[in-house]
Amino acid sequence: MGFKIFVVEDNHEIVNLLKKSLSSWGFLIEACHDFNHVKTEVDQFAPHLILMDINLPYHNGFFWTQAIRKDSVVPIIFLSSRDDNTDQILAMNFGGDDYVTKPFNIELLIVKINALLRREYTFVSDRSVLKFQDFSLDIIDDQLRTGTHSVTLTRNETKLLHLLFSHQYQVVSREDIMSNLWDNDIFIDRNTLSVTLARLRQKTATIGFAKFLVTVKGKGLSLND
Numbered sequence: 001m002g003f004k005i006f007v008v009e010d011n012h013e014i015v016n017l018l019k020k021s022l023s024s025w026g027f028l029i030e031a032c033h034d035f036n037h038v039k040t041e042v043d044q045f046a047p048h049l050i051l052m053d054i055n056l057p058y059h060n061g062f063f064w065t066q067a068i069r070k071d072s073v074v075p076i077i078f079l080s081s082r083d084d085n086t087d088q089i090l091a092m093n094f095g096g097d098d099y100v101t102k103p104f105n106i107e108l109l110i111v112k113i114n115a116l117l118r119r120e121y122t123f124v125s126d127r128s129v130l131k132f133q134d135f136s137l138d139i140i141d142d143q144l145r146t147g148t149h150s151v152t153l154t155r156n157e158t159k160l161l162h163l164l165f166s167h168q169y170q171v172v173s174r175e176d177i178m179s180n181l182w183d184n185d186i187f188i189d190r191n192t193l194s195v196t197l198a199r200l201r202q203k204t205a206t207i208g209f210a211k212f213l214v215t216v217k218g219k220g221l222s223l224n225d
Contacts, residue, residue, distance in 0.1 A: 006047035069095035164223035
């Protein structure tokens, strides 16, 4: 499976163009259906990158980017016909990674997408699947598997488990986890790591993995039996 891209755009012609062009490059594309629940759809799809318009029904792209940034650093590229410098500054301040004005050159957009994916997924090494006991972590497809069962992870959940799988039976400090998951903590709430870990425990409990996520009081987290 290729990288997953989520499109938040209410212009159907642009959505169709993006789907056709990006799919031909091997990306898996999903577009927003309910613009009143963008964050929910993002969480469900767990994309590797988001293309975000500014002018949207209900709430604008700045609102949704700020909501996404409360618990995720998934790369976000703004696509907008608004070419004022103020809008571009706002987009970056709200957590955007790049800004492309409409009408855009699709080839240039693909170059920007690939550049961001290379930058953000440098944690992906030659070993795309890591093992712990009967569990395997696929860091490309964001899947945790055991036997015939699997759960789909968010990007941050994958990065957290990648760190723990790489340091099995060792205690990884909270500081090391934070620095690996969030390079810039400007948009991160104090309890973001706790929320991420709680969701991960709940999600992976369905396949019997959560019990191996051991909290070492005052020290950090360990992947341990």
